[in-house]
Amino acid sequence: MTPRPYCVITPCRDEARFARRTLDSVIAQTEPPALWVIVDDGSKDETPAILAEYAARVPWIRVLRRADRGDRKVGGGVIEAFDAGLETVDLDAFDYVCKLDLDLDLPPGYFAALMDRMEAQPRLGTCSGKAYYVRGDAGTPMPFPLGADPRLVSERIGDDVSVGASKFYRVSCFRQIGGFVRAVMWDGIDTHRCRQRGWIATSWDEPELRFLHLRPMGTSHKSWWTGRARHGSGQYFMGTSPLWLLASAAFRMTRPPLVVGGVAILYGYLRSLLAGAPRYGDAAFRSFLRRYQLQCLLKGKRRATAELDARQASVWNPRGEVPDSFRAAS
Missing domain, CATH: 3.90.550.10 (Spore Coat Polysaccharide Biosynthesis Protein SpsA; Chain A)
Structure with a gap:
């Protein structure tokens, strides 16, 4: 060891x-x-x-x-x-x-x-x-x-x-x-x-x-489009708000592959939204995520993250409880 x-x-x-x-x-x-x-x-x-x-x-x-x-x-x-x-x-x-x-x-x-x-x-x-x-x-x-x-x-x-x-x-x-x-x-x-x-x-x-x-993120084993569309679907599943998704897709349009990568993210998100696809089952988590994303849009990610990390210090417990499902699995 x-x-x-x-x-x-x-x-x-x-x-x-x-x-x-x-x-x-x-x-x-x-x-x-x-x-x-x-x-x-x-x-x-x-x-x-x-x-x-x-x-x-x-x-x-x-x-x-x-x-x-x-x-x-x-x-x-x-x-x-x-x-x-x-x-x-x-x-x-x-x-x-x-x-x-x-x-x-x-x-x-x-x-x-x-x-x-x-x-x-x-x-x-x-x-x-x-x-x-x-x-x-x-x-x-x-x-x-x-x-x-x-x-x-x-x-x-x-x-x-x-x-x-x-x-x-x-x-x-x-x-x-x-x-x-x-x-x-x-x-x-x-x-x-x-x-x-x-x-x-x-x-x-x-x-x-x-x-x-050595294999760039989001290229997928099939194509750039598949990888980026999958990312959009994943954002929907996680609970990301439409406003944050628009901002994220706009940013990705500036990265390779230019424009089409961001379009694919939007497509994946909207496809899941219109299909009524399931979302991550923890409602408290999704609410926490959307509040954070809104603060990032209003204040910038660096400031919003620093403020959130400071607030969350009060709930930090290095010996806190472990979910029963994980304890059973491990």
């Missing part, structure tokens, strides 16, 4: 193109994980052979193989695979747990830097660096730390969330929010639930914490 034991859980499917980059970057960490559970969710490519090769020579890598369900199932399927790995882990043995994708390239001091910051701020429940991709060729190697290279494009994730591809959690916080929801927008719901319980969720855009996302 390392002095600061943490566990990484990675759901993956058909990641042979990028797996070695991620595997090598985690092995090269200045403080590697005590345990890395990689859940192969029915890969049909060379992913299983690559994972077996690394597991044979790295004692803290454990591979769990799931049956092929026929196709990649984003959102809920990712968390189903993550939970399958989580069921094999005794969280009492770790201070931190991380959900990590198998299409990333991390700087060598990445996890150590996150733990340093969490130790300095006890209310930090989840955090990450920022994701970048290389314009034109995801396979292009880039030296760390990632500086101001014109080939790099930021995925522009807000500072009030941890990045879905790299969700680093304090175990006590992860337990209090009940883990991840098995639905699209799981990676938004979790951070808002953190804040609802008095924890702080954040990410930092600093060179030593920037990492490469």
Whole structure:
């Protein structure tokens, strides 16, 4: 065990193109994980052979193989695979747990830097660096730390969330929010639930914490349109207000793919709205989220987040109760 034991859980499917980059970057960490559970969710490519090769020579890598369900199932399927790995882990043995994708390239001091910051701020429940991709060729190697290279494009994730591809959690916080929801927008719901319980969720855009996302966010395994439309549907499920969705879609129109990405988000949201699709079942959460989004529109996200975090300090309890459903599952 390392002095600061943490566990990484990675759901993956058909990641042979990028797996070695991620595997090598985690092995090269200045403080590697005590345990890395990689859940192969029915890969049909060379992913299983690559994972077996690394597991044979790295004692803290454990591979769990799931049956092929026929196709990649984003959102809920990712968390189903993550939970399958989580069921094999005794969280009492770790201070931190991380959900990590198998299409990333991390700087060598990445996890150590996150733990340093969490130790300095006890209310930090989840955090990450920022994701970048290389314009034109995801396979292009880039030296760390990632500086101001014109080939790099930021995925522009807000500072009030941890990045879905790299969700680093304090175990006590992860337990209090009940883990991840098995639905699209799981990676938004979790951070808002953190804040609802008095924890702080954040990410930092600093060179030593920037990492490469070898498959850019929202591209989907089918197309940009599919990925962005799915994001719009996920925003509807989470409980996002129409006004916030309009602002978010307008912003995304300024990011690649220009205009059409934002249009796809609007389409996905409206499609779910008109179909009367189900929403996340916690009404108190949806009300909390909409109040926060309104304050962000009125005051700016940075100020609204700082004010909310200050108010929520009164409800923070690092040893607070854990939902019965999560306790039973774990």
